[in-house]
Amino acid sequence: MPSWSEIAKERGIRYFLISFVDLFGTMRAKIVPSSAIDGVAKAGAGFAGFAAWFDMTPADPDVLVIPELDTLIQLPWKPEVGWVTGDLFMGGKPVDQNPRQVLKRMIAATPSGHELKTGVECEYFLISPSGDAISDPADRQAKPCYDQQALMRRYDVVAEICDAMVALGWKPYQNDHEDANGQFEMNWEYDNCLRTADKHAFFKYMVKSIAEKHGLRATFMPKPFANLTGNGCHTHVSLWKGNDNVFEDGKDELGLSPQAYHFIGGVMHSADALCAITNPTVNSYKRINAPVTLSGATWSPNTVTYAGNNRTHMIRIPDAGRFEFRLADGAANPYLLQAALLAAGLDGMANKRDPGRRLDINMYTDGHEAAGARKLPLNLLDALRALEKSDVLSRALGAQTLASYIKLKHEDWNAYSRHLTDWERQTTLDC
Numbered sequence: 001m002p003s004w005s006e007i008a009k010e011r012g013i014r015y016f017l018i019s020f021v022d023l024f025g026t027m028r029a030k031i032v033p034s035s036a037i038d039g040v041a042k043a044g045a046g047f048a049g050f051a052a053w054f055d056m057t058p059a060d061p062d063v064l065v066i067p068e069l070d071t072l073i074q075l076p077w078k079p080e081v082g083w084v085t086g087d088l089f090m091g092g093k094p095v096d097q098n099p100r101q102v103l104k105r106m107i108a109a110t111p112s113g114h115e116l117k118t119g120v121e122c123e124y125f126l127i128s129p130s131g132d133a134i135s136d137p138a139d140r141q142a143k144p145c146y147d148q149q150a151l152m153r154r155y156d157v158v159a160e161i162c163d164a165m166v167a168l169g170w171k172p173y174q175n176d177h178e179d180a181n182g183q184f185e186m187n188w189e190y191d192n193c194l195r196t197a198d199k200h201a202f203f204k205y206m207v208k209s210i211a212e213k214h215g216l217r218a219t220f221m222p223k224p225f226a227n228l229t230g231n232g233c234h235t236h237v238s239l240w241k242g243n244d245n246v247f248e249d250g251k252d253e254l255g256l257s258p259q260a261y262h263f264i265g266g267v268m269h270s271a272d273a274l275c276a277i278t279n280p281t282v283n284s285y286k287r288i289n290a291p292v293t294l295s296g297a298t299w300s301p302n303t304v305t306y307a308g309n310n311r312t313h314m315i316r317i318p319d320a321g322r323f324e325f326r327l328a329d330g331a332a333n334p335y336l337l338q339a340a341l342l343a344a345g346l347d348g349m350a351n352k353r354d355p356g357r358r359l360d361i362n363m364y365t366d367g368h369e370a371a372g373a374r375k376l377p378l379n380l381l382d383a384l385r386a387l388e389k390s391d392v393l394s395r396a397l398g399a400q401t402l403a404s405y406i407k408l409k410h411e412d413w414n415a416y417s418r419h420l421t422d423w424e425r426q427t428t429l430d431c
Contacts, residue, residue, distance in 0.1 A: 004041045004069070008034035011074060013082040018045035020065050020085055021099055021201050023405050024053035024412075025280070025333035030065075031081075041067050044089060054097060055404030064089045071198055076164035077210055085198060097401045099335035103197055106339045106396060109346065115240045116342050119190030120200050123231040123330060124207055124220050125182045126154055134182025134225075135216045143295050144181050151177040154184065157214050161186060161207055170199060179295050180228035190236060193338040200233075200334035220330030222279070223286035227294050230287030231330035233278075237341065238322040239263065248321030254308055254358075255320020264306055264315055264323060265355040266348015266392075267341065271304040271314065271327070273390035275376055276383035276409065277340040278328035282416045285379045287329055297364060301326055304374040305359050312363035314376070315355075327376070336405075343396035381413050 007013070016037050019029040030045045044064025049056035054063070067086040075081045087104075088095035095101065110116065126135045139150040151158070158175050165172040171189035178185045186203075190196065204220055211218035223230040239246040239259065247260035256264075267274070279288060290298045299311060306315035306323075316324040328337055347353070359370055367373075377383040384406055387393065394402050 004037040005034055007069075007072070008037060008082070011082070012080060013074060014080040015082070016040075016067075017075075017081060017083045018065050018067055018086075019083055020047075020088060021333065021335060022053040023055070023097060023099060023333070023336075023408060025099075025331065025336075026053055027201060027205055028052050029083075041069075049090065049095070053408060054095075055407055061091055063095060073168060073202055075209075076167050076206075077160070077213060083202060083205075085201070096398055097404045099333050099339070100194075100197070102397055102401055103194060103335045103339040103342075105398070106342045106346075107194060109396070110342065111346075113241050114246065116193040116338070116345075117190050117238050117240055118193045118196045118338060118341075119187070119236040120196060120334075120337075121185055121187055121232070121234040121236075122200065122203055122207075122220065123178050123183055123185045123233070124218050125180065125224055125231065126157060126184065126211055127182060127217050127219055127224070129215070129217050131217060131219070131224075136182060139177075139181045141181070143179075144177060144183075145179040145295065147177050150181075151175075151184075157211060157216065158184060158186070160210050160214075164206060164210070178229070179297075179299055180225070180230075180293070183229065183231070190238075193342065197334040197338045200337075204334075222281060222284045222329035222331050223290065226286070229293050229295055229297075229299055230290065232287070232300060232326065233328040233330055233332050233337070235325045235328055235337065235341065236322050237263075237325060237345070239345075245321045247323075250320070252320075254317045256317060256323070259349055260321075260323065261355055262349045262352050263345035264348065265353030266344045266346065266351070267315065267325065268304050268306065268355050269348060269353050270340075270344040270390060270392050272374070272377055272383065272386035273393050274340055274344055275327065276380070276387035276406075277336050277393075278325075278332050279383065280333065280336075280380075280409065281331045282380050282413065284329050284331055285377070285383075288327065288376055289378055299326075300329075301363070302376050303363060303367060303370060304376065305363060305370055306355055307359050307361075310360065310362075312361075313359065339397060340393060343393055347392045347396065380409065380416075384409055384413065 016032045017029045044066045046062035049063040067084040073083045088098040175186045207218045249257035301314035305313045307313040
């Protein structure tokens with residue numbers, strides 16, 4: 001097997017970005033010259049964990065990133081740089097709270113021979129560098145979804161991102177202007193959940209970088225504009241054993257097996273707690289509990305329900321053998337999203353959880369008819385409290401890991417709570 005430096009010489013790589021994603025989903029990295037990569041790859045690239053979003057202190061030793069060669073991606077827009085990620089170690093032991101290792105533990109806990117395969121739909125806005133407006137002032141239709149003119153005005157950015165995915169072998173298959181002005185979505189082929197998470201993490205970095213190259217800014221913020229549809233991260237889910245899709249059953253009306261329905265039942269059972277992971281910011285709850293947008297619909301759920309090919313529910317079944325989880329948003333940690341979904345779904349299968357009756361109604365207009373359906377949390381604090389009570393996710397993801405995540409997220413909520421808003425002053429000064 002060739003060494004890292006031999007691969008660098010063969011591919012013309014001058015520098016390596018040794019990267020990882022912390023608990024809040026922020027990508028961190030060091031840049032290493034190819035002349036030093038063999039030593040760094042063996043010993044690890046060192047980071048102060050407290051300086052990132054980890055539950056650590058300044059007194060803790062270095063966190064070491066041991067890169068994995070099969071994650072190597074040459075930056076399509078700067079091929080002299082190779083991006084790589086891997087696992088984290090501290091004091092010779094794995095860092096349990098590292099999101100990528102959390103996902104690996106969940107994959108190891110999957111029944112023998114089974115593999116979760118997923119695809120993500122990462123919506124994003126192209127905005128002005130200052131962040132206060134969309135980048136295209138001519139993009140102002142009330143219903144801008146699939147608008148060809150607006151799509152083609154951003155052709156250079158979209159095409160460069162898609163060309164990069166083609167070059168990387170991701171098999172992209174469609175790109176579109178989404179439901180909000182200035183919003184776009186790009187789809188590529190599904191993969192095993194770890195590879196999907198790695199690609200998801202890199203995709204966000206790539207989109208932001210290519211947007212900056214064109215003098216723009218890209219954001220995956222769940223709800224950057226109050227009157228426009230937010231950024232979702234819809235996740236398509238199937239479970240495989242070898243070449244067989246365990247979720248597919250031709251005898252079922254919607255083409256799903258009993259195992260698939262139990263998996264869905266598990267996701268619904270843990271939905272309140274899942275929110276704290278799949279919708280991890282204060283802003284997330286401006287998307288899933290939003291009033292009607294300029295386009296006429298939020299395209300996001302607010303109730304724990306499922307249906308067939310109906311986008312007004314938390315879970316949609318568009319085709320045989322898979323379901324779409326529509327709750328997650330653009331702020332979701334790529335690794336924790338997959339790990340939490342897998343944890344909830346495996347619990348559903350193990351306990352044969354029943355998702356209940358399918359609801360074939362428009363939840364935006366007739367949601368009041370969904371008797372007994374649970375509402376999703378109204379804010380991050382409610383979601384964190386639900387996560388604290390979740391034995392399912394605590395056992396699966398690790399009690400200490402979850403405690404660290406919850407601790408940091410409570411600090412995030414408390415920082416928000418200390419913030420004085422213009423709305424408070426406008427409505428309370430004269431009380």
